[in-house]
Amino acid sequence: AQSVSQHNHHVILSEAASLELGCNYSYGGTVNLFWYVQYPGQHLQLLLKYFSGDPLVKGIKGFEAEFIKSKFSFNLRKPSVQWSDTAEYFCAVTSYNNNDMRFGAGTRLTVKP
Amino acid sequence: DVKVTQSSRYLVKRTGEKVFLECVQDMDHENMFWYRQDPGLGLRLIYFSYDVKMKEKGDIPEGYSVSREKKERFSLILESASTNQTSMYLCASSLAGLRGDRPQHFGDGTRLSIL
Numbered sequence: 090a091q092s093v094s095q096h097n098h099h100v101i102l103s104e105a106a107s108l109e110l111g112c113n114y115s116y117g118g119t120v121n122l123f124w125y126v127q128y129p130g131q132h133l134q135l136l137l138k139y140f141s142g143d144p145l146v147k148g149i150k151g152f153e154a155e156f157i158k159s160k161f162s163f164n165l166r167k168p169s170v171q172w173s174d175t176a177e178y179f180c181a182v183t184s185y186n187n188n189d190m191r192f193g194a195g196t197r198l199t200v201k202p
Numbered sequence: 203d204v205k206v207t208q209s210s211r212y213l214v215k216r217t218g219e220k221v222f223l224e225c226v227q228d229m230d231h232e233n234m235f236w237y238r239q240d241p242g243l244g245l246r247l248i249y250f251s252y253d254v255k256m257k258e259k260g261d262i263p264e265g266y267s268v269s270r271e272k273k274e275r276f277s278l279i280l281e282s283a284s285t286n287q288t289s290m291y292l293c294a295s296s297l298a299g300l301r302g303d304r305p306q307h308f309g310d311g312t313r314l315s316i317l
Contacts, residue, residue, distance in 0.1 A: 090261070093244075095244075098242070121301065121302050121303040123305060125308075131310075132206075132292075132308045132309060132310045132311065133292070133294075133308040134308075135305045138303070138305055140301060140303035179244060179245065181245075183302040183303070184302060185301055185302055186300065186301070186302055187302045188233050188250075188252065188296060188298065188299060188302050188304065189235070189247060189250050189258070189260065190235070190247070190306055191247065191261075192237075192244045192245040192246075193244050194242055194243055194244040195244045
C-alpha cells in the first residue's frame with residue numbers, strides 16, 4: 090500500500106513569513122495527492138488536490154502545492170502566512186483505482202502574530 | 203455542503219465494554235471510512251466500505267469491526283474496549299471514483315477514552 094512521510098512535525102513562523110511543508114509518498118504507480126488542514130477544534134478540510142495535468146495546483150486561502158514526480162514529492166507552499174493559518178496540515182495519497190487514502194503524520198504550524 | 207455527523211463528540215467507557223461509534227452522511231456517498239488520529243501518527247485507516255454490507259480492512263483493523271446496513275450509516279464497533287484504543291476517531295465519506303481522486307469529507311470526530 091502507499092505511504093506518506095511528512096518530515097516537519099512542528100513549524101513555528103512569524104506572520105508574513107513564507108511557508109513550505111514537505112510531503113513525500115511511496116508508491117510506484119499513478120497517484121492522487123491531497124493536502125488537508127485541521128484548525129483547532131474543527132474537522133479536516135480539503136486545501137487542494139492533484140490528480141493530473143499542471144503539477145502546480147492552487148488551493149484555498151492562498152495555498153499551493155507542486156507535484157514533482159521524480160522526487161515523489163508534493164510540498165505545500167504559501168508566500169506569506171497569517172496568524173489564522175495556525176493549524177495542523179496533513180498530506181494524503183490515494184492510488185489510481187483505489188479510494189482508500191493514506192495520511193502522513195501531520196505538521197503542526199504555529200504562526201506567531 | 204456535505205455533512206458527516208458522528209454521534210458523540212466525547213465518550214468515556216470502561217475496559218472490556220463493547221463500544222459503538224456511529225457515523226451518518228447526508229450526501230449519498232458510496233464510500234465511508236473510519237480512522238483513528240493519534241499525536242505524531244496522523245490518521246490511520248481502520249476499516250472502509252465501498253457499498254452497503256461491504257467492508258474492507260484498513261491498516262489497523264485488530265480489535266475493531268464495522269457495520270454498514272444502510273448507505274448513509276457506517277458504525278465502528280470496539281468488541282472489547284482496551285486502554286490502547288483511547289484515541290480520536292474520525293469518520294469520512296466520499297463519492298465513488300474510478301480514478302481514486304474523490305476527496306473525503308470528515309466528521310468532527312469522537313474523542314474516546316477507555317478507563
